[in-house]
Amino acid sequence: MKKEYETITEISGPLVFAEVDEPVGYDEIVEIDTGDGDVRRGQVLESTSDYVAIQVFEGTQGIDRNSSVRFLDETMKMKLTEDLLGRVLSGSGDPIDGGPEIEPDERRNIVGKAINPYSREYPEEFIQTGVSGIDGMNTLVRGQKLPIFSASGLPHNDLALQIARQANVPEEEEGEDDEGSEFAVIFGAMGITQEEANEFMDDFERTGALERSVVFTNLADDPAVERTITPRLALTTAEYLAFDKGYHVLVILTDMTNYCEALREIGAAREEVPGRRGYPGYMYTDLAQLYERAGRIKGRDGSVTQIPILTMPGDDDTHPIPDLTGYITEGQIMMNRDLNSQGIEPPINVLPSLSRLMDDGIGEGLTRGDHADVKDQMFAAYAEGEDLRDLVNIVGREALSELDNKYLDFADRFESEFVEQGYNTDRSINETIELGWDLLSMLPPAELNRIDEEFIEEHYRGDEQEAEVTAD
């Protein structure tokens, strides 16, 4: 243990500068004693032979020149044990559920190391979320990082909860005794309101999910700087449960926008040269260090699947936060305000949504052989219908051809029947694809140019087609 210093020279925002006369490690943990028994924790951001810059997690209020600074000779660690399941922790990893202190089996550095790409296993195990807009069109697989791009006032929390409740891998339902594949949820809240946190906690308690969850909460009125460590604590726990204990872990991080705001605050306090919109130039690297901690590892049972939620300021997906996120994650699920105001639940706009790992996670033996074709055709048909809507506004429906009208009807029914399902309906992948065929059969078979002829023969609803013709 190093000696204590009372050498604070400067306090500025979340940063404290102190003179030192012995070397201090970069990233080392610091305790600052304000003199009245209040101890704040912080981390070394810059270390030189004369002074160190410390970022204080719990706020700098009340710290003065006479406060003492103690260096703990180690970097930030997370206390890890399987008993964390069922616990509620603060944004700094301390229990706040009134339960006992954590008895760790192991303490691990929260700045995770990069997984060697050579040691990764490519994710291709389909997760059924029971949500058609995801399963059918933008399939999630184990080990993927698939964020929800939302905006203020949209029901992203309901969707996240629905996924957490319903997510399962279809074949495994029979083999419950398979011990290596238990499911766990890690919930990392950053700067969300008490009310939102209650919504999550109530749902976890109601469904009994809490006992297989670990909850980290940094609320809106908790110190902003603490938000920069909350996701790292959550992900360190996730990696431990997944790769050491064999759980399939689903990590929900909300709201990443608040995390990035905290990064910007620290950057500004350090007087760094800002990048776009004042966010630090290293935000891409920083976000990547979080998101890239999803995945599977060869020879290990578990997996880490991430669903980060972020609210796009001004619904703008070119804002640096969604933009950089989209470049790192393997796709995105886009929430849409128009669909929401139409009462579509969940209001997923499938067109700009994307799952990059989908193509290897679906198909014969995984979902269904016709899944990819049906998906492609529905994307194309819905996009066509969307385009035509603009035209209808100008020339009216009557001016359009019969075929165009069919596309318009398709787009309407796609939204009101396929995407719309409510937050409590759990659709199997089979139901989702069959529903897709119901809708596609509105179009003449010759229009289904993305689907293999064999599948059209097998699944195309011939009767409905005839009914359509006679109706005209």
Place this chain on the structure above:
Amino acid sequence: MSQATESDVREDGVIDSVSGPVVTATDLDARMNDVVYVGHEGLMGEVIEIEGDITTIQVYEETSDVSPDEPVEGTGSPLSVDLGPGMLDAIYDGVQRPLDVLEEKMGSPYLDRGVDAPGIDLEKTWEFTPTVEAGDEVGPTDIVGTVPETPSIEHKVMVPPDFEGGEVVATESGNFTPDETVVELANGEAITMHQEWPVRQQRPAEEKQTPTTPLISGQRVLDGLFPIAKGGTAAIPGPFGSGKTVTQHQLAKWADADIVIYVGCGERGNEMTEVIEDFPELEDPTTGNALMDRTCLIANTSNMPVAARESCVYTGITIAEYFRDMGYDVALMADSTSRWAEAMREISSRLEEMPGEEGYPAYLAARLSEFYERAGYFENINGLHSSISVIGAVSPPGGDFSEPVTQNTLRIVKTFWALDADLAERRHFPSINWNESYSLYRDQLDPWFVENVREDWPEKRQWGIDTLDEEAELQEIVQLVGKDALPEDQQLTLEVARYLREAWLQQNAFHPTDTYCEPEKTYRILDAIRTFNDEAFDALDAGIPVEELSDLDAVPRLNRIGVQEDYNEYIDELEADIESEIQELY
């Protein structure tokens, strides 16, 4: 990364400050760009600034817990790569450490710090066959022997470019390790299979010439409309989700280069894993051997240290130049150069340099053009002709092409494949926008297409371009008044253009047959659409209404040509069917 061996003795320094990947040291006697080992753990770093007694170092590994007063050890040599047999089939990190060796050495799936490994296995023996004999005169980069490196590629052992050369006094065939002498020269120079070369320095060549052969990619929209030359440069900018990586993967898989260097620069870990798992199973369409046999992967995922991201493109291009010297056509894909530029920006901002546009350093444009200039069709010093084609993905923030990395790249490259989010949304893949993209190689490559595919290739292509252009104009009117308000001939043009888009430009990368389309097939699909076009317009002139012409049973089969393996037969039959169906309408 090569272990620095040839060091002239230099003095070691002491760490003064640590801030992320940037470390300063005092009392270090090092040259600019020298490799140094930082701290007790010996983290690899590179000197990037010298000011007074202070040396600034960018560290290629995570610096958590490193503190002032720890030692810094100089090596006296710049960042170099190991060149020799064993690079194909390998997968490296940004400073040429083999990832499989790292996994073994670290005993963990996570990347640890302070572990070094040479870029090629120095213990392994290779079968060397000399191509020179005692008494022959050899100069720099002359080939002195061969090693069967993989079933597809014969590795050529060369005199290093910085050797003087002279008369061969001794050589023999046999099995040697990379560091054993295989050829001795009269002036005492000993040639081994192992060379080192500093990554930031271009390997010399005799001269750069104008490329005239296309790099066939098997992608219809590229070969057909926007071809790149062997030795050319191309940029693929596009917002996220528009298919940059799939396009790069397709090129890495099917481009008809001898050697493919794939640099994953700050990209997704799972994507690199996909490449590692897929490539060994894929077959090279020209040789039938595993694709991995001609591929070298450099993987710096986005969560790996940022300084190593800065160096990974240099590592890649240096390896490419080495294979170029052997006379091979090399294609290098860099995905994504924006991450590389951002790494420069991050380091620059830690150095508190005065920022240029959008926080990027003022030397961004210079670095980009330096890099792309290392591509080209060369006459090498040893007289061989070979090429390096560079295809760089660009990830513009918010899909805005006016940002500095895209703009500076476009000023250099001659092929521009603009990816389009709208096309991607409607799952039109590859989502390359045919109105915005261009290739300045078209004219110089046309003679090749005329000679090797069909004589009327340029003419047919121009027809395709004109039709698509016309469609774009007509679409604007359709948006206002609807399709049915157009005159009949324009409606028919829209119909034809639709097939150009759906049957010709669209290509399914995940379909086993459609994923690769040879130039002949690219031509025939276009020609089949042209047949429909000509027949239909003749019929229209004869007074047959457009509704009937767009309602033919055979025509939608155009969309299925892509997935046909025996396409010639299929197209012959289809063309005949279209003709006869239209004849029936008269």
